[in-house]
Amino acid sequence: MAHTTNRQEQIEQVVVTAQQMREIEGRIFEAGMPVAALMEKVAGLISLRLQALFPLSHYHRVGVLVGPGHNGGDAAVVARELHLQGYEVLIYRPIAKLKELTSGHTQYAASLGIPVYEQIEPLQNCDLIIDGLFGFGQTRSLSGNLADAVNRFNQGSQPIVSIDLPSGIHTDTGEVLGTAVRATRTFCLGLWKLAFLQDQALEYIGKAELIDFGIPAQDVWAILKQPAGLLRMSATVARNYLPLPRPAVTYKYKEGHLLLICGSRRYAGGAILTGLGARASGVGMLSMAVPESLKPLLVSHLPEALIIGCPETPAGAIAHLPEAIDLEDYSAIACGPGLTREAKPVIESVIEAQCPLVLDADGLNILAELRTIPTLLRRKTPTVLTPHVGEFKRLFPDSAGLLPDRVSAVWKASQLSRAVVLLKGARTAIAHAGSSVWLIPESTPALARGGSGDVLTGLIGGLVAYPSLSEQPLEAIVATAAWWHAQAGILAAQERTELGVDAFTLTQYLMQVVQKATLMP
Ligand SMILES: NC(=O)C1=CN([C@@H]2O[C@H](COP(=O)(O)OP(=O)(O)OC[C@H]3O[C@@H](n4cnc5c(N)ncnc54)[C@H](OP(=O)(O)O)[C@@H]3O)[C@@H](O)[C@H]2O)[C@@H](O)CC1
Ligand SMILES: Nc1ncnc2c1ncn2[C@@H]1O[C@H](COP(=O)(O)OP(=O)(O)O)[C@@H](O)[C@H]1O
Ligand SMILES: [K+]
Structure with missing residues (x-):
């Protein structure tokens, strides 16, 4: 500290x-x-x-x-x-x-x-x-x-x-x-x-x-x-990892370029929520790869984002990334929400990317199929995994034996995989390569609701994409995003009750958290 x-x-x-x-x-x-x-x-x-x-x-x-x-x-x-x-x-x-x-x-x-x-x-x-x-x-x-x-x-x-x-x-x-x-x-x-x-x-x-x-x-x-x-994330600490204030002279690519890969015909909303989470991070440039048929929908919800249509499987999942995408163009990639397990070729491609990679949801399920630890150990740049307990068990069957001691389990998984592992829950825990474990001390059960994890993935991706944060410990940036997400849930629940925090509403409270944190003495 x-x-x-x-x-x-x-x-x-x-x-x-x-x-x-x-x-x-x-x-x-x-x-x-x-x-x-x-x-x-x-x-x-x-x-x-x-x-x-x-x-x-x-x-x-x-x-x-x-x-x-x-x-x-x-x-x-x-x-x-x-x-x-x-x-x-x-x-x-x-x-x-x-x-x-x-x-x-x-x-x-x-x-x-x-x-x-x-x-x-x-x-x-x-x-x-x-x-x-x-x-x-x-x-x-x-x-x-x-x-x-x-x-x-x-x-x-x-x-x-x-x-x-x-x-x-x-x-x-x-x-x-x-x-x-x-x-x-x-x-x-x-x-x-x-x-x-x-x-x-x-x-x-x-x-x-x-x-x-x-x-x-x-x-x-x-x-x-x-x-x-063991470290508790707080407003005081999180302020150190927010990309604020912006330099007076900057331009969009200097504030990060995030590529989100998400969505399918079945899970179109997940892509929107991930995009809105990323938007709240303030990232300089947002690109989103989604199935071709979802392009008009995404454009209407995220007019600022560059929406890239991808070839689709018959069921409406992304079949593979288009030839025209160069993964070297991005400062971070976040991938997974709403993909369905059909999108295996997508994960096989992004695993090879040279920038930090955030995997969530079906990205994690496919990673487990590809064999988590050997696949991750091949990567030369950091990977962030954001499982809930069910996904964690599939990804890390050897570490899952330590559950319900979540802190030991996430620590072991991060040590074995060398990845940043964020284990979602009432008290989310984040570990990197077997070093410190960050803990999010406050949250609200209002977040136990479909789609709130998608918002988190976008937010993490956005923060990880900032070049100005690239010298900071990655696990602290991920923990800052998790703290931010939880605080937005708390604010929303205070105003709207624990029943009033659907994932879209949650995205509307993210900015207030930063306002509060940066106005603090
Ligand atoms: N040091 C200080 O001045 C300060 C300390 N502080 C206070 O001290 C607390 C720690 O005190 P503590 O180390 O004495 O242990 P504590 O938790 O009271 O109990 C252990 C005793 O219970 C016994 N026991 C255990 N399980 C049992 C069972 N199932 N059935 C029966 N017996 C059982 C156990 O026996 P044993 O297992 O060793 O045979 C042992 O005798 C701390 O939490 C805080 O409140 C604060 O005021 C700050 C200043
Ligand atoms: N009881 C709870 N208290 C606080 N936060 C919770 C609780 N249950 C779930 N959450 C949070 O809600 C989010 C749920 O994410 P996830 O399980 O991926 O849902 P989805 O895939 O539907 O978006 C996580 O950030 C998790 O930490
Ligand atoms: K007691």
């Missing part, structure tokens, strides 16, 4: 594994910070945030789940603070053997008159539950009475706030270990843990919030090294 100097901004962009978090904390403690003082500080911040979100006037009775480790310690301090503020607090402590600090805080809480129970029944009528059973120290599965208790709390209608992670969620993979707390909100402590960016954990995490308790940046970088392996 050479781009930002502000500690808070750096902290927001970092993602850590449990092991890394432990090592970072280890440095802080070694330097002299007392563990007890840090726990007091963290839990103080949590208590203040809880009081703001859940005022005493509406949430009188609070159940606090105290586990055996320091997550339980945090919870016991929170219990004390809420009690002192006038909340009626009850502690559930299922495991008798507690770490020393946790034991001390629980004992002190009890001395103040907070009841401590080993059964959940007394906590049944609480207005709010605070989950401090396990945090990033959890590796074992929940079973027996503990699992039953968690399942019963999940059935209640009261909100649940988890401290650090929902208990039962694996810090790195996001996997449910036996069972897990379904939190309304989770306060992630200090640094974002990887589970917050793994699709399988999202419905347990609820609304996620980082509680920044002042981890010094130098301790983070001492453990993560730069560039870090």
